[in-house]
Amino acid sequence: MSIEALDWAFKLNRTDVSSTMKLVLLVLADFAGDEDVAFPRQTTISSRSMLTREAVNKNLKKLEGVGLIKATGRTHATGATRSSEYKLNMLASSRHDPRDTDRGVNRDHPQGVNDNHRGENDDHTRSDRGSQGGVNDDHTLNLPLEPSEEPPIKNRVRKTRPWPEDYRQQFWALYPKKPGDSRKEAWAKLDKIEREDEVEFDDIMAGLKHYADRMAAEVRLDRKNVKFIAAAVVWLNQARWETEQPVAPKPTGGAWSAVNGKRVTAI
Structure with a gap:
């Protein structure tokens, strides 16, 4: 397990990555080693994420499509299929996320200053806002918190009565x-x-x-x-x-016959 990979996957926040895609990515990160490569079977990913095999396969393709992973098929020496290799492209989140230009970090200015000099005052002294969007001493990104552009999630209005918690x-x-x-x-x-x-x-x-x-x-x-x-x-x-109906009670005694007024056992 790679702590760095898990941290990266947890903090990933991109408009082109759905919550289901991120869930699959977290499972891959949990299996990733120091080289950021994981080899879980799709059945294992399905079990960990509680998604169907079809949903896992669909979201793996989506993750590869946005450049977050690279999947490579593998086979045994006998030709039998093995689990695929999944390489996590941990730099892809900054390369492909269009919102990076608003966060004070880009490739041209690795110290956290964009072309519009965000994070630097006119007299070239570093502003407090810039220090929040720069690079820490351990070379990790210290990105500023920005207000969410997504509308708040409204409470779901149920059509049926709420189910009990248990x-x-x-x-x-x-x-x-x-x-x-x-x-x-x-x-x-x-x-x-x-x-x-x-x-x-x-x-x-x-x-x-x-x-x-x-x-x-x-x-x-x-x-x-x-x-x-x-x-x-x-x-x-x-x-x-x-379609289930109550169990009909079985007769416990006889029924009165219409003939001679005698009591006979019901069948």
């Missing part, structure tokens, strides 16, 4: 237990449903209660029926809460 735990506690079921996948899908804001959490839990009761009854009849419990992420992907 909605993941509530769901998982009620879902029928099946050996090998993935809580992580189920929670990721549940998070997506919450963000999409199209479904009431109470509706999901109501349908899940019916499903849990039904599967509990099936398992009581035969323990082998546990294999018919759907994986939680599958249940969510198929929106099964929309």
Whole structure:
């Protein structure tokens, strides 16, 4: 792990880099060595970032497109595919970011003075503002803080009622237990449903209660029926809460027959 690479990735702030791109870049930086090169598999990046393989591949291409990384394919001696090599272009953020001309640093003036002499008074004495945008004694950039040009993020207006903070735990506690079921996948899908804001959490839990009761009854009849419990992420992907109905109570006694007024056992 390269502390310098992680620090660079964390502090990266460019208009052409989305939050998802930055997340993937942070994972690469976490795997990078002293040479700023990382070799994680895409499945590993997907696991660390909680993104799909498709999303990881898409954002790796975007990062390469803006010049922040260079990806090189690798193969084993047998010809089998290995994980790619990802070279972090840590200088690219200053080379390609158009906002650099407003920050008191460019290639022509490595000591933090632009062509408009920002950071230097008319009598060529260094101003306090210039010292904030120059180079520290350890040759690291000391960039001034600037007001954000992005509009403030407004609080999201939900279409459904807010979900409880522990909605993941509530769901998982009620879902029928099946050996090998993935809580992580189920929670990721549940998070997506919450963000999409199209479904009431109470509706999901109501349908899940019916499903849990039904599967509990099936398992009581035969323990082998546990294999018919759907994986939680599958249940969510198929929106099964929309079709689940309460378990109909089984008759406990006979029913009066219309013939001869006798009581007969219901079938």
